[in-house]
Amino acid sequence: MANFFPRWTNTLPLKIVICGAIFGGLVTLFYWYYLTADYARVGYAPVQPVAFDHSLHAGQLGMDCRYCHSFVEISSHSNVPATHTCMKCHSQVQKESPKLELVRRSYETGEAIPWVRIHQAPDYVYFNHAVHVSRGVSCVSCHGNIHEMEVVYHAKSQTMGWCLECHRAPEKNIRPLEHVYNLAWKPDPKSGQTQLALGKELKERWAINPPQTCAGCHR
Numbered sequence: 170m171a172n173f174f175p176r177w178t179n180t181l182p183l184k185i186v187i188c189g190a191i192f193g194g195l196v197t198l199f200y201w202y203y204l205t206a207d208y209a210r211v212g213y214a215p216v217q218p219v220a221f222d223h224s225l226h227a228g229q230l231g232m233d234c235r236y237c238h239s240f241v242e243i244s245s246h247s248n249v250p251a252t253h254t255c256m257k258c259h260s261q262v263q264k265e266s267p268k269l270e271l272v273r274r275s276y277e278t279g280e281a282i283p284w285v286r287i288h289q290a291p292d293y294v295y296f297n298h299a300v301h302v303s304r305g306v307s308c309v310s311c312h313g314n315i316h317e318m319e320v321v322y323h324a325k326s327q328t329m330g331w332c333l334e335c336h337r338a339p340e341k342n343i344r345p346l347e348h349v350y351n352l353a354w355k356p357d358p359k360s361g362q363t364q365l366a367l368g369k370e371l372k373e374r375w376a377i378n379p380p381q382t383c384a385g386c387h388r
């Protein structure tokens with residue numbers, strides 16, 4: 170009896186299996202790279218031990234970021250405030266509120282409130298807040314509209330590609346120093362000012378040249 174299928178089909182099942190495995194591998198790599206490196210982190214908003222609201226304190230009440238994040242312009246590290254900073258107001262304001270129970274307890278016992286860290290660069294990366302804010306990079310460029318957030322979330326991916334995107338073209342993000350802590354600030358279109366023109370001018374004036382070599386960020 171004549172063979173119904175041509176000879177080459179003998180290896181077909183094997184080819185299908187191999188191609189399938191390679192394709193599956195690529196799909197996995199794709200998701201692993203894109204989801205873990207970048208997109209998985211955006212939106213991360215852990216539940217905090219106290220329902221602290223930035224849109225109320227920094228937005229409505231208009232408090233300066235430095236009132237609480239007091240090291241941000243002088244240190245590589247931006248601190249989260251100690252409990253006594255809260256108690257400057259909350260020993261008077263809302264002093265019975267159940268939402269502030271843990272804050273009062275922390276103040277009495279001296280045990281820090283266990284805030285859950287949201288943004289964190291790996292150990293092998295050198296990052297410095299003061300360098301950025303003293304060169305006109307606003308919090309909003311890296312953390313998004315914190316002054317409108319009831320719960321802080323990871324607004325930008327903060328991956329290596331993201332750092333480099335700005336280091337290659339910082340003019341898109343630098344602004345006069347007096348507006349660094351005013352997250353809602355925009356160049357005034359009425360005066361014909363654009364972010365790009367202003368950014369270029371400041372970049373030249375301050376001789377800004379962010380590192381793009383590996384050793385700049387991996388020291």
Ligand code: HEC
Nearest residue numbers: 221226227232233234237284286287288308312315316321
């Ligand atoms: C009244 C004090 C207070 C003020 C004012 C304040 N913050 Fe915060 N901030 C906190 C506390 C407390 C946390 C930790 C809890 C949380 O994430 O909500 C925090 C968390 C953050 C985080 C996330 C930290 C992490 O773990 O990654 C960022 C970013 C931040 N603040 C930026 C800002 C910016 C920008 C401003 C000014 C627009 C500001 N904050 C004003 C108290 C404050």
Ligand code: HEC
Nearest residue numbers: 219220221250254255257258259262263266267268269272
């Ligand atoms: C400059 C004063 C000030 C500081 C400092 C301050 N708050 Fe507040 N906080 C307020 C005011 C004003 C309100 C709104 C009170 C109201 O709604 O009647 C408020 C409301 C709150 C509420 C909601 C209370 C409720 O029952 O609705 C929480 C929770 C809170 N703050 C947490 C914190 C924490 C945590 C800190 C420290 C990181 C802090 N606050 C620092 C002034 C302050």
Ligand code: HEC
Nearest residue numbers: 234238241247248249286288289290296301306307308311
């Ligand atoms: C150039 C980008 C950039 C700018 C500008 C910036 N941040 Fe950050 N921020 C980061 C990165 C990256 C981290 C994680 C750093 C780390 O792990 O050491 C971070 C972490 C933080 C943390 C968490 C620190 C902790 O130990 O929990 C706070 C709070 C914070 N930033 C507040 C601010 C405030 C307030 C401003 C504006 C005054 C600001 N940042 C401006 C990139 C930036």
Ligand code: HEC
Nearest residue numbers: 295296300304306310332335339342376377378379385386
């Ligand atoms: C929105 C723009 C922007 C982003 C995002 C940004 N940078 Fe920068 N970076 C700058 C500017 C502007 C400078 C100042 C360069 C100068 O003064 O010449 C700088 C300087 C630096 C320096 C040099 C500091 C020094 O002491 O020499 C390092 C390191 C650095 N950035 C690391 C990072 C890392 C890591 C990230 C990502 C987590 C990052 N930056 C994200 C704009 C940015």
Ligand code: HEC
Nearest residue numbers: 206290291294327328329332333336380381382383385386
């Ligand atoms: C502007 C700062 C900056 C520069 C310049 C930079 N890196 Fe990175 N690098 C980072 C940050 C931030 C991370 C962490 C990324 C994350 O957490 O997703 C990182 C992560 C890495 C990783 C870990 C793998 C990964 O992608 O997460 C490697 C490997 C690496 N960098 C190599 C390099 C090499 C090689 C160079 C030079 C060509 C370089 N980096 C230049 C900021 C930088």
